Amino acid sequence: MSAKITPIIELLQKQFSDIDFAPAPLLEMKDKSAEQWCVHVQPSKLFAVMSFLRSDERCSFEQLSDLAGVDYLNFPKAKDRYGIVYSLLSLSKEHRLWVKVFVNDPNPEVPSVVSIWYGATWMEREVWDMFGVRFSDHPDLRRILTWESFEAHPLRKDYPLTGRGEREDFKVITRDSA
């Protein structure tokens, strides 16, 4: 475990003693100090943990550098369907931490972190658009890449690659109609 992130995880465990963070390296490496670490949180506790990580002086993760969704359908040994991955970076303390949340059908929903990092707005909209995971208390949860009347969430694993006819659904312009 990298020397920088150890105290952060210990701090988290002390602060939220009721949560099992199950810290694990993202990728096991020979050089232990180069490993990046990840903690797991339940959706109901997410907002409290994130606020703590942002505001506590020893953590001070000022930047949410990425927020991504994962669909674990048919994934080996996966217990939950959807995962949301937050990648946090502290510019002042120079450390990184990943936070994972898992949600399930029906009605997958996690609290929005827009009030902590405003930059999460579009990233959460993208996850909603592509995976159909709702973010409660998001100020403007609209689709971002597809249009509003699009019905599916195309990055779900059970969505066919060639779509359900959306790409054929236009009016045809002939030379007469133009």
Place this chain on the structure above:
Amino acid sequence: MGLTPVGSMPYQESKEEFLTTKLSHLIDLTRKIGVNWSRKNSLWPMPFATACCGIELMATGASRYDIARFGAEVMRFTPRQCDLMICAGRVAIKTMPVLQRIYMQMAEPKWVISMGACASTGGVFDTYAVVQGVDQFLPVDVYVPGCPPRPETLLEGVMAIQRIVENEGLIHSKERERGMGLVVQPTVQVKVEKGAGK
């Protein structure tokens, strides 16, 4: 004098009428040739460049290949001033209505080049988000093959449009063919020896 029923008397052309008809034909012919000549040498493209093919379109416009040799260097970004739409690149499902609207906004007469594998067929992007060929929803005149097409190939496509303009004359685009029959005429004859490849 009462009205003569139609068809009761064969129409006879007077001498003056004959002259004026011939004269107006002559004027029509010169106008047609002149208008077509100027029209084909001043095609103003609308660069609808949505992906990597657009880079090659820019190269075609730049000095080395110089589309200005064919009078088509005036890329206009407003469809009202264009008569040749070059659809360069893959068209996503969200872009297709935009493309159609731009096509509708172009003034008559207008022509469309579908440039590259993606615009013509969807290319390798056989996914939910990419339209599998703009010709499904738009009348396309010339298809330019390649991924991306070399600038020479695009110039060949522009020249094919020029040939269409020259041959068709002052025809409203409603009266034109659907364009499937129009292909780039090869200007190079590939010499294959007899019996080769057997």
